[in-house]
Amino acid sequence: MREASELESDAPLFIPGPPWILGHRGSPREAPENTTVSLRRALIHGLDGFEYDVHGTIDGEPVLIHDDTVTRTTDGRGAVGDKPLTELLQLDAGGWFHKRFAGEPLPLLEEVLPLERPGDSALDPPIHMIELKESGLVDRVAQLVEAFARDRSIRIASFHRSVVLAARDAGLPTMLLAHRPDEDDLGFVRRERIDAHGLEAGGWAWPGGDRTWPCERWEWSVDDPGDLLAACRRPLFGFNTNEARRALAVRALCHLTPDDEGGYPLAVPELEILPGDPFAPAGEWAGRWTLVASIRNPFPHAVDVELGFAGRNGAFEVAAEPSAMTLAAGEARPIELRLVGGSFSPGADPLLFARFAWKAGPGRSAGALLLDAPLTRLRRVVLRDHSTRLDCLRESPRARAASLSMRRSGRWLMLAIEDAGGLAEAQVVAHLDGRTHFGARSLRLPLPDDFDHRRGGVSFSAGLVGHGEGSTDPLYRRWAGGLPADLLSGSPGRLLPAV
Known part of the structure; x- marks a missing residue:
């Protein structure tokens, strides 16, 4: 089986939205969340924009950070709202993620609102989903949007109705966030003329989710392959994700196979971590597994498929039978995987990749699409x-x-x-x-x-x-x-x- 990097030589297929795909806190698997370098990385991947979180300093300035304290994602301590901007600007917001990002500062909202796509892009400016944690920031945010982002597509998002209403009254596009669907939220959105409603991944799969809603439908933190497939098929107006490449590949898949109603083409089982596993000397988040995955051709024509693997966190030995195959339209085939390894600490799980390639034929050009699925380790x-x-x-x-x-x-x-x-x-x-x-x-x-x-x-x-x-x-x-x-x-x- 090849390393995943060997399968990524082709430029990824880019299919524009909808659904519009935003990077959740930028590109947080590759760079420290809610930093300028993370947001830029999301645009380099070809995402339509990004979601980020904003808190206010003691002097009322909006800065990008998720938590209400600086402890987790900087080298500082204490509440964001208790600190002046001058102190926050001295913090290192990148070293916690990796030493190569040491010195990366907390960004100001006014610094990220004007961000442009890399190069000479003909695409529209990035979409911004800005999650506000407090209503007292709305007036200042409205001033900054007017000054730096008049030509941008903005959504002011919050789990708090008071924040959403304040943003609406300030003339800003609004989004109510929630974990799961709720009839009371529907009534609020309709009554108060809120522009968008965002639910957690899979939230719009409820029985009333496909009826006519008086606003844009969004989901947040959509990472699971099945949830991504459902989000792109529904389709939603947009969603944010931590898995940029996977999300873009699934959007392309749905465009290329509009009549396919099957599940995600690469089905993999979970890797259960058992106490007392004899492979524990390699780390307690480790094991030895023999399992059966499945690969399905969703295309209306034959494809050649080649498998790849990426460990991400830990050391693994992997083998697959078969590791390459040709599948007829709609054909599915089992794959036996043998996997040994792991790590001491939980972290990013290994990925199985499948590169689907096809020749030119009636009404189609030759092409390829790379899909992946996580081999999730759990107890x-x-x-x-x-x-x-x-x-x-x-x-x-x-x-x-x-x-x-x-x-x-x-x-x-x-x-x-x-x-x-x-x-x-x-x-x-x-x-x-x-x-x-x-x-x-x-x-x-x-x-x-x-x-x-x-x-x-x-x-x-x-x-x-x-x-x-x-x-x-x-x-x-x-x-x-x-x-x-x-x-x-x-x-x-x-x-x-x-x-």
């Missing part, structure tokens, strides 16, 4: 009425063991520290169904209303956050990926109801 655990121990990963050879206890109490999930593994001032942290929660020595969380009926369980991880001796930097000990809430932390596990 699973069943939630029971009695206590279950969650052993945290030893993320280095010398790390001490750490553990939590977990149990169910009616509609509640109960977590508590058993062994802090040497962390000082340790507190429980958990990811449940897409949201992150912090506690003290224990944490009680409400389970989703439909938890007992969720096929495959809900996304879940738990762990500890504290600090080591002689340091105040936050240090995590994790049962699985998903903590902290960024792309560098890998995929969360699954919490399953007892049957």
Whole structure:
């Protein structure tokens, strides 16, 4: 099987929107989120624009940062809103991601609004989805949009209705964000004449999602291949993504195969991480798997297919049978994969690539399209009425063991520290169904209303956050990926109801 980079020599097919595809916080897998270099990287990929987050300084200036503190994504500490602009401009917002980005500053809103596409592009200026975290910024944002982005397509987005209404009253295009569809939100959008409504990935797949809505329909953080395929087929007006190349390839796929109604052409199983795996000396986020993937030709003509692999985080040995094939129109074929390896810490999961190539024929030119699918590493655990121990990963050879206890109490999930593994001032942290929660020595969380009926369980991880001796930097000990809430932390596990 070839390295994925060997399959990427062809220029990617570019198909314009809709749906319009924006880079979520820029291009956060390749550059530090919400920085100018990350936004520019999204445009280099050929995305239609970008989404980014804005907080206000103590002196009312909008700066690009997701969290309400600077701790996670800079070398500083404390709340964004407690700091003057002069102090924030001295922070390093890139070194946390990789040393080659050390010194990258927090951008001002006025610096990114005029960003242009690279080169002499004939495409429209970038679309900006600006998530505002507070209503007090609206007037200043409106001033900056008028001064620097009058020719730009702008959406002022927020989960807070007060922010959306303030932006609307200031004459700015608006978007209400939500996790899932809600009839009350529909009433608000229609009544208040909001321009757009954005739901989490897959949110518009609900039974009422395809009816006529009085606004643009968007989704956010659309990364999964199946969710991308659904978003492009529906189609939505637009969405943002952390997987720029995959999203652009899926949009091209839907354009090239308008009559195809099958699933994503490259189907891969998940890689379960089992406790006590004999391959653990290579790291506790590692294993040895033999599994069957499937590849399907969605085109109305024959294609040649070649497979590739990218490890992304960790060291892997991989083999596939077959690794190259010719598929007739609509033909599907199983592929046996043998994969060994991994890492100590959760992180970006390996990718399986498939390059579809075809010859010129009636009504078509020769071409190629590169699709990929993640081989997601995860753990699973069943939630029971009695206590279950969650052993945290030893993320280095010398790390001490750490553990939590977990149990169910009616509609509640109960977590508590058993062994802090040497962390000082340790507190429980958990990811449940897409949201992150912090506690003290224990944490009680409400389970989703439909938890007992969720096929495959809900996304879940738990762990500890504290600090080591002689340091105040936050240090995590994790049962699985998903903590902290960024792309560098890998995929969360699954919490399953007892049957």
